[in-house]
Amino acid sequence: MTKKISIIGSGFAALSAACYLAKSGHNVTIFEKNETIGGRARQFKREGFTFDIGPSWYWMPDVFERFFADFNTTPEAYYSLEKLNPAYSVYFGKDDFITIEDTLEKIYKAFEAEEPGSSKKLVKFIANAQDNYNVAIKDLVYRPGLSPLELVTPVTIKKINQFFGTIKKDVRKEFKNNRLAMILEFPVLFLGAKPGNTPSFYSFMNYADFGIGTFHPKKGMYQVILAMESLAKSLGVIIETEKPIDKIIVSNGKTEAIVSKGMTYPSDIVLSGADYHHTETLLEPQYRQYSESYWEGKTFAPSSLLFYIGFDKKIKNVNHHTLFFDVDFEAHAKDIYDEPKWPDNPLFYANFPSITDDSAAPAGKEAGFFLIPLAPGLEDTEALRATYFDKIMTRFENLTSQDVRKSIIFKESFCVNDFIKDYNSYKGNAYGMANTLLQTAFLRPNLKSKKLSNLYFTGQLTVPGPGVPPALISGKLVADLINKHHKN
Template identity: 65%
Template sequence: MNKKISIIGSGFSSLAAASYMAKAGYEVTVFEKNNTFGGRASQYLTQGFTFDMGPTWYWMPDVFEKFFADFGKKPSDYYQLERLDPAYQVYFGENDSITIPGNFEEICQIFEQEEKGSSKHLRKFIKAAKDNYDIAVKDIVYRPGVSPLELVTPKTAVRVGQFFSTIRKEVRKNIKSQKLIQILEFPVLFLGAKPSNTPAFYNFMNYADFGLGTWHPKGGMYKVVEGMVTLAEQLGVNFVSNANVEEIVLDASNKVEAIIINGKRLETNLVLSGADYAHTETLLPKAVRQYSTNYWNKRVFAPSSLLFYVGFDKKLKNVEHHTLFFDTDFDVHAESIYDTITWPEKPLFYASFPSITDGALAPEGKEAATFLIPLAPGLEDTPELREKYFNIIMERLEQLTGQDVKENIIFKESYCVNDFIKDYNSFKGNAYGLANILTQTAFLRPKIKSKKVKNLYFTGQLTVPGPGVPPSLISGKIASDLILKTSLS
C-alpha cells in the first residue's frame, strides 16, 4: 500500500487534510516554505503586542466543532472561545454608526429602530438563510466539485432560482434603509465577490453572521492554528518549516514520485498542495499543467489587501473589537477592485481592535489594531502608496470616531500585494482566492484532483468550496476523502 504523503503548505486546508490522512494511517509530512506554520494565518509579535496577520474573524463555529469531532476532540481541548457582544460596529459617517449586538432578538430591535417594519422582513430573510445554511454547509459544500450533479438534490431543486438571482436583489426587496442594506450585504464580502454578482443562495452567510454569531479565540486566531498543528502532531504528522518545494518530480507515466526541497530529492507516493494552485503547477513540466496563465488571468479573484498592524500607546474610544468603516460608496470601491483595477480614491476599510476583548494582546493601557483595505490583485505596490493610504484611513478614523490617534502611534507595519506574492507565491498577490460567483461555484472551480498527473491533488481557497477559514477546513476534508477514494485505497 502506498503510504507516504507530502503536503505543500501549512494553511488551514493543509492542516485539516494532514490530520485526516494521518488518522487513516498514512505517513504524512507537511512542508512549509516559511519559518512558522499556518500559511496566511500567521502571527506578528512585537513590543508586547500580538497581531493575527491573516484572518481575524471566527465565524461558523459549527464547522470547527465538526472538524475536531471527527477526531474525538472539541475546540475547547485546544483553545478557548468567547462570543463577542457586540459582534461588530459599522460607521456610516461622523458620529453615525450602528452596533450589531451578539444576539438576534436585539439585532431585530436595532433594525426596527432604523426602519420601522424591517424586523419582520429580517426574521423572514434570516429564516431562509438558515434553511440555505443547513443545506449548504451541512451537505453541499462537502462535495468534491467533480460533477454538476452534486448540486442537484430535492432541496436545491426547489431553490434553483436563488442561483440565478443575487444577494443584492434579495436584500433590497423589502429593506429600504441604505445602512441596513449595507449591513446585510456585508457578510458576502467573505466570499470574495460583489453582492451584485453573488448568487442569492449564499445568503446563508447572513445566518452565519446573525444566527451563529462572531467569536474570538482567546489569544487570537493563531491559537486555532496552534491547536490544529498540535492535533496533527498527536496523530503522527511530521512538520518541516523553511522547506521550499522547488519541483514535483514525475516518472515516465506522469505519476508523482518525488519532490525537490531546498535542492534535496525526497521520495513520495502522493503530493497534496495547499499552496497557491497556479504556483504549484509551475513546479511541473509545462505539458502536464492543467491551467495556463491565461486561464488564471481570466478568473475573477477575491481581493488582495493592504494591511497595517499598529500599536497605540492608549486605549481607543468609540470602536469595537471589529469595526467597519462604510462611510464611502461601496459600489465605487468595488468597481476599483473588480472592474477598473485601480487603487480606490475613497476606500472603505475594516479595523480590528482585539485588545478590547483580550487584554493579553497588548501591553496594559495600550491598543493593538489591524487595519485592512480591500484591493484589486495585481496592483502596483510601493512604500509611497502604502503611506498615502495609511494617512487616509488614520484621518478618517480620527474624524469618524471623534478622537486623536495619529500622535499615539508607537509603530506600524504594513503588508500588501508584494508581500502576498513573496510569502505565499500568491497569484497577483490575491489574499482570498477565487471569488464565489456563479461561474466559479462548485464543479466550475479548479479541480482538486489533477487531470494530468497521477497522485497530485490540490486543496485550499482556489478549489472547492472557496475562500474563508471554515471553507478551507472543509476543503482539507474534501481533498483527503477524494485521495482515500481514488488513489490510496
C-alpha cells in the first residue's frame, strides 16, 4: 500500500532509502536544510576550483555497483571511474615515504623492499582480509541489526576469535616494522576507532584498500550524489532544499507530520537520515529512545579540521591522496579518544584531486584539501584554526621539500562549529559513531524507533556504520524494514 514518506536529510543514506522506497511505490519527499543536497558530501566551488567538502575516498566499488544494479542500471551510466595509481603515499619523514600502488603484486614488492620477509606475511594477512570481506560486505552488513543472532552463521562461528582480537594486535604480531604496521592500521580509521579498539574481523578494510583499490569519480565524489539524485527523481522522489525540520508531531504513538518553517507536512512515515541525536531532539522527551547520558557514553568517530586551498601552481612530491604519519600516532589517537584535546602534533591527510582530474582546478593550478582528525566537542576558534594551519603547512613544506604558502590564492576552513551548524552533528563529529566491538550491528542505535511505530532512522549513527558504502547499505536496510512493517 502506498505511503506518504517524509525523509529528513539528503546524504548518501537518505538518498539510497528514497530510491528504494520510491521503487516500492511510495510517495517520497526529501527535506534538506541546506541549499544543496548531499549532506556531508556537498561540494564547494570558488574561482574555478572544485572541492568535495566531505568524503574523498571511493572504496568498495562493488557496493556502489550493487546499489545501482538494484535499479537495473550501473554507476557508469552516471559517472566515470578511474582507478588511482598510485592509490596513495605515506610520508614518515623528509623526502621519506612509502607509495601504495594499484595491484597486490606491486604492494607486496613495496613491503618486501621495506622489510625482507614481510611480503609473505602480507599475502597471508590479505587472504584472511579477503575472506572477511566476502563474509562482511556480501552478507553481514546487509542485515538490519535487529538481533545478535544475525551475526551467528556457520562462517562467523569459525571466526569468533576475530570478534575479540583487535586489528592492532594482529598487525603488530606479524609486522615488526612500524611504518608497515601503520599503513596496515590506517584503513580502520575510516571506521572511527583506534586500531587497538577495532575487532580483528574488520581487516576486511585492508582488502578494500590493497585488494580492490582506490578510485576517483571524474569531477569528484559529488557526482555520486548527483547520480543518486537523478535516479531518485526518475523514480518520482520530490526533493525540497532549504527546509530545516523544526519539529516532529506525534499523535497516538505515531508520527503524524513534520514541521518546517511554520509549514506542516502530514506523513504516514518519517525517516531521518539526519543526525540521530538531533532528530530525537525534534520529539517531545517521552518519545526519545536514548538519553543524553547514552550519547555521552558512546565512542564517537573523530571530527575534523579541514582546509580547502587554491594554489596558483602545481604541487610537487605528492599524490592524489597523501598521508602524513611523521609524528607519534599513539599520542594523536590519545588526544582524540582517551583525553580529548587539540593535539600537539597531529597526523594529517592531504588530497589533491587536480592531479587526477583537470576539472578540479584551472590549468597550471592545484586544488588542495587538508584534514586533521580531532576529538568531537572541542572548542573551535579562528585562532586555533590558524595555529593548526601553520603547524601542518610548516611540516608539509619541510616533508615535501617545497615552498607552497606564497602560492595560496585562497583558503577556506571547516571544523567542529561548522559540522554542528551545517549538519546538526552531535558534538560536531565528522564520521558518526565508531565501529568498536560494543558498537557493532545490533549494539548500534536502531533503524526503527522503539517508541513510535512509524519513525525510522538511517545513516552513520545506526546500522551498519560510518563511511559511504555503509551509508548506501543503511538506506537499503531501512527501506526493507519499512516495506516489511507497512505492507498494509
